[in-house]
Amino acid sequence: MAIYHKPGGLTRAMNSVLGWFASLGLTPGQMITLELKGRRSGKVRSTVVNSVEYGGQRYLVSPRGESEWVRNVRSAGGLAVIRHGKRAGVRLEEVPAGERAAIIQAYLKRNAMATKAHFGIEPDAPLPEFERIAALHPVFRIAAL
Secondary structure: OOOEOOOOHHHHHHHHHHHHHHHOOOOOOOEEEEEEEOOOOOOEEEEEEEEEEEOOEEEEEOOOEOOHHHHHHHHOOOEEEEEOOOEEEEEEEEOOHHHOHHHHHHHHHHHHHHHHHHHOOOOOOOHHHHHHHHHHOOEEEEEEO
16 A cells, blocks of 8 residues: 655745755755656656665665655656756666665664654664565665666
8 A cells, every 4th residue: 555645834845945955965965856857747846855875876765655756756767867066867766665675774764853753663673674664665776877
């Protein structure tokens, strides 16, 4: 069953401000602006996301589940632009649910303050707990074009 925790007005406002700073490269390196073509409007949509490094690769995790940006990534065939001081075209490759647990765990350890409530588990929970929730939280590997 898919979940989506829709952000409230304050979260959207904060994300807008943080997205602007991230686009300019004025935030920590893991905070980036993701630009995607909207699946319905066709207009470029921007959202601020946190990436995580795991096993020498960079990933995006959706703590809110089947979010708008996740749906837009799928609709765009994974083609996106990330911005953090400079623009880079990327391909976002969805990670199968059975391979997500350790990536989600690494993400939560790094972003617990802002995202722990969306996962419903502690950052130091055992890996089987992350395996239990992995299908609810899409993960994408960031690949160069």
